Amino acid sequence: MKRNIQLILLVLITWLLQTIFGAFVPNSYVTPNMLLILSCSMGFLLGTRTGMWTGFLAGIFYDLMFGNIFGLTALVFMYAGVLNGKLYRLFFEDDIRVPVLSAGLFDFIYNIVLFISEYIPDHSVRFGQCLKTIILPDVFATILAAIPLYLIYRWLSRRMLADQLEEEQSPWLR
């Protein structure tokens, strides 16, 4: 429960960061998907269960504030957190390439899901055009933003773990 409260706080802080970014950067620049970076990073740093809850909470929050289909973002972010959690065992958390690239990959997947949700009602939407103007800039911006954000989350996660047991038991951690 305490962990969930910490996660909610993290989601709020990330959302604040996203809003600040949106307010200070001109509209024509694309904004990175910071809540997705959060979900992936938490999964990678703290295991599958934390990733799952972070993804779910971040996704619900995203759906509350923005978005069209309620619950879709929660689903995608949750699985992003879980799948990143599986990576937890495979890589050192110091290896920054993995979470950054996986954030980019899951952002791409999320955009594809959104494209499908746009395509189903209206078949005239062209994939090539969307890819060039919407999806790829978004993925690129997310990858760029993931670098500093991951470092911040890593520092935070170390503080969160400071009062926990040191031995790791399973990838499904705390």
Add this chain to the structure above:
Amino acid sequence: MNDKKDPRHKKNRFTLAVLTVVCAAMILLGLSEAFPIRAVRNVAGTILSPLQTGISRAGRWIDSQQTDARTAEELSAENDALKKKVSYLEEQNTLLSENSNELDQLRSLYQLDKDYSDYDKVAADVISKDPSRWYDVFTINKGTNAGIETGMNVITDGGLVGLVTETGSTWAKVRSIIDDESRVSASVLDESGNCIISGDLSLISEGKLRLSQLNADVNVSAGDRIVTSSISDRYLPGILIGYVDSIEEDTNNLTKNGYIIPAVNFEQITDVFVILTKKETGDTSGTNATPETAAQDGETVTGTSTGDTGTASDTTTENGTDNAADPGTDNNATDTENTGTGNNTNAAPDNSTGTQNGTDTGNGAAEG
């Protein structure tokens, strides 16, 4: 380690499955509108919108600090130039007020409706924008407490911005016309051609709009102004949308299509006005947010009822009655409806099915 792992493993797998089902249920319920998601979003938005407002104000304050850092000399020179401009403008203003009086007289002569600049408006600031580029939806800092309802038109000084799609007590969401789901029934100014202006995903980044369903007989060229049509059942008439960028004939040789450059710069919207008058249709329902947005499908072909298709009942009323001629609530008596609405749009006689026959006499002559 394995025996310690198994029960937790199972428990977490179970939680994942439960949460997946919860998400899927929310998606389905949200799509079928059985669940009052709007209520939940209202609460969340109301709690968090002050934060968003604060941040956007801070951003703008910093911006203004930078622009204010100029020397006293520059300011004094600017002051002089502005004074000259003011006296010039005062002259122009006097001339224009005379014209405006004459215009009012002519208007009442032809019993036309008021200009949209006379409608009640409330100013609002943009406090946040949907971060993904799939949608062009932004949030403003006024809501139902200020009298804003879904379906109200949103404009800036330049022209039409969009439509209110969701409201909370202290905030509202506006879908701009360049969003993929937007469809506006429009007319070419000075001509008798109705068309559809729609947003398009592939054009969002270029900031252009698509024009379609324009009758091939209509003479249109680049630079022509496009305004909201009086037969739209969602938008008040006569609001400037943009300028024609390019036009070409369809393969069927019956209609034309093209691109529009919107009059509003959507990349830099900070302040908007919400017109508090709604375009009344046969079935007035102030809260049909999601049905309206969900059913913003393509228009029907010219010749029959054009105009934004709201719910199914909206289109049928347009066919049968002078629905397009329903002005907002604070406009004149019902007699004016039959003799034409909209100041500078011709309710396309070539486009109606004859239900708007009453408009011909009034509008034909008034069209400038």
